[in-house]
Amino acid sequence: xxxxxxxxxxxxxxxxxxxxxxxxxxxxxxxxxxxxxxxxxxxxxxxxxxxxxxxxxxxxxxxxxxxxxxxxxxxxxxxxx
Ligand SMILES: [Zn+2]
Numbered sequence: 232x233x234x235x236x237x238x239x240x241x242x243x244x245x246x247x248x249x250x251x252x253x254x255x256x257x258x259x260x261x262x263x264x265x266x267x268x269x270x271x272x273x274x275x276x277x278x279x280x281x282x283x284x285x286x287x288x289x290x291x292x293x294x295x296x297x298x299x300x301x302x303x304x305x306x307x308x309x310x311x312x
Contacts, residue, residue: 240261
């Protein structure tokens with residue numbers, strides 16, 4: 232199993248799958264560095280505004296807790312909101 236992480240660009244709502252050990256991943260659209268969302272992250276549809284806002288909130292929470300298991304639990308919970 233390849234252990235790729237999902238990288239996203241929030242302004243463009245694009246995603247890419249890369250090895251976590253690779254160099255910074257740049258967005259194909261705007262050229263900014265993309266954000267590593269981990270292995271379990273499911274990318275919202277481009278039109279899913281709420282999904283992207285949710286992802287950003289999860290990311291902000293991850294930065295304060297830096298606890299991946301907690302983030303995964305929150306992702307699971309957000310599905311049933
Ligand atoms: Zn971009």
